[in-house]
Amino acid sequence: MISQADIANRLPITIAMMLGTIMTSLDTTIANVALPHVQGSLSASVDQITWVLTSYLIATAVMTPMAGWLSARFTRKTVLLWSVGGFTVASMLCGAAQNIGEIVMFRMLQGLFAAPLMPLSQAMVLDLWPPRQVAQVMSIWGMTMILGPIVGPTLGGWLTDDFSWRWVFYINLPVGILTFIGLWLFMEGGEQTPVRRFDFIGFGALSIMVGAAQLLLDRGPTVDWFSARECWVYLVVAGTALYVFAVQTLSAEHPFVPRALALDRNFVICCMFGLFLGVMMFASMSLLPPMMQTYMGYTALQSGIVGISRGVGTFFAMFFVGRLMGRIDVRGLMAVGFTISAIALWMMTGFDLSMDATPMVVSGLVQGFGMSLIFMPISLTAFSTLDPVFRADAAGIYNLVRSLGGSIGISIMQAIWTSNAAVAHAGMVEHIRPGDPVVGLAMPHIFDFSAEGGMGLAALNGDITRQAAMVAYIDDFKLMMVLSIVVIPFLLLLRPAKRAPEAVHAITD
Numbered sequence: 001m002i003s004q005a006d007i008a009n010r011l012p013i014t015i016a017m018m019l020g021t022i023m024t025s026l027d028t029t030i031a032n033v034a035l036p037h038v039q040g041s042l043s044a045s046v047d048q049i050t051w052v053l054t055s056y057l058i059a060t061a062v063m064t065p066m067a068g069w070l071s072a073r074f075t076r077k078t079v080l081l082w083s084v085g086g087f088t089v090a091s092m093l094c095g096a097a098q099n100i101g102e103i104v105m106f107r108m109l110q111g112l113f114a115a116p117l118m119p120l121s122q123a124m125v126l127d128l129w130p131p132r133q134v135a136q137v138m139s140i141w142g143m144t145m146i147l148g149p150i151v152g153p154t155l156g157g158w159l160t161d162d163f164s165w166r167w168v169f170y171i172n173l174p175v176g177i178l179t180f181i182g183l184w185l186f187m188e189g190g191e192q193t194p195v196r197r198f199d200f201i202g203f204g205a206l207s208i209m210v211g212a213a214q215l216l217l218d219r220g221p222t223v224d225w226f227s228a229r230e231c232w233v234y235l236v237v238a239g240t241a242l243y244v245f246a247v248q249t250l251s252a253e254h255p256f257v258p259r260a261l262a263l264d265r266n267f268v269i270c271c272m273f274g275l276f277l278g279v280m281m282f283a284s285m286s287l288l289p290p291m292m293q294t295y296m297g298y299t300a301l302q303s304g305i306v307g308i309s310r311g312v313g314t315f316f317a318m319f320f321v322g323r324l325m326g327r328i329d330v331r332g333l334m335a336v337g338f339t340i341s342a343i344a345l346w347m348m349t350g351f352d353l354s355m356d357a358t359p360m361v362v363s364g365l366v367q368g369f370g371m372s373l374i375f376m377p378i379s380l381t382a383f384s385t386l387d388p389v390f391r392a393d394a395a396g397i398y399n400l401v402r403s404l405g406g407s408i409g410i411s412i413m414q415a416i417w418t419s420n421a422a423v424a425h426a427g428m429v430e431h432i433r434p435g436d437p438v439v440g441l442a443m444p445h446i447f448d449f450s451a452e453g454g455m456g457l458a459a460l461n462g463d464i465t466r467q468a469a470m471v472a473y474i475d476d477f478k479l480m481m482v483l484s485i486v487v488i489p490f491l492l493l494l495r496p497a498k499r500a501p502e503a504v505h506a507i508t509d
Helices: 004-008 010-030 032-041 051-074 076-096 100-114 117-128 131-162 172-186 200-223 229-251 265-295 300-324 330-348 358-384 388-430 437-442 454-486 488-493
Strands: none
Touching: 010 032, 010 076, 010 100, 010 117, 010 131, 010 172, 032 051, 032 131, 032 265, 032 300, 051 076, 051 100, 051 117, 051 200, 051 265, 051 388, 076 100, 076 117, 076 172, 100 117, 117 388, 131 300, 200 229, 200 388, 265 300, 265 358, 265 388, 265 454, 265 488, 300 358, 330 358, 330 454, 330 488, 358 388, 388 454, 454 488
């Protein structure tokens, strides 16, 4: 319940919650440009460094559906204060991490504490402001959400280059402290409300299944997949947990995932598209900074500046999407969005090591624009045919699926990149012989190709490694481009949205 004191203090409460939202949205992009530096500082492998991203996404995905139950059980203020305080402390611990294990564990804590912040903050804003002002307030809220992808890459690059990658996490401390003080001073405690019995068995089974599946995807490339016993263990654990989750969902009186959600065709199909949208968004964001810094000689700041273009494209698309929805079939709008995204990925297949930043900036603008044409319509359609009583549960599941798409996409694309880079390297080496004059003409900076020329061979291998890595990146972009085109016909399975849900903003974080 919203008290009169909360309504009287709605402006400072809203500002405090927006600060918290900016802090968490920044964290999804600011760390990407620092990954190569984190990898070197903590002596992590290419496969291991992706855990810094996936651990955060997995933890967020698992905890997000619990936000509503926690707020009813312990009050919104209590949960928000724990969320902000825990996230701030976890950020400090991430900055102080001394090895890959520590930073992955602390990133997971970040995700656990960040999960309730977004849905509860948006729900609070919807309750605080009268209906005639909600649209204006949520528009401002949407603009703050865009700050993450716009400011995050540049801020992360500047902090990494001029200070240390650790400041990418320490920067959260002052923002988190201000947010905590604002909520503590101006927000009423509220009252606990009756809640239905929480399905801890279903929640636990889902968490174990997601964790085991993610470990399988993350560890598979390193240990050669099912030639290692541990991958079989992950598979068995994930399969068993899936079975328990399915039985619990079908038999429990109040399952973690309401059975009615599975009967709504729009919601199920939109969850599938949300999964794929997570793959497209997060996989691209995780691939480009290491490519620029490791193989093209960019600094963290330079790669961050290039990364702004995706956020700028999203920003400009926001002005069109709101006007177009309601006027045209959202399925057509989403088809255009997937097509534009495919065009951007096609542009990325033309990347090479000798190019300047222009192709990356242009493709980023196009991709950001295309993503916005998908994001809002898919959220609207997912809830358009649902009974409003299931909206809170559906919002948690929808955001869980989208975050899972991000973590799965990062892991799969990284695994494909690792495999394809090794294959491309071996293929190139087969066609190079010591003393080959053709190679000498192509790479005159390498002065000795003879078997005795150790320095020349090392330099040659370095060039081959860089070229093989770029081939592998292009293969990833091609795969995502093909998938973007393949999913378009499945939009026909959706029913056109005939009405917009009253709380559409609450489910489109």
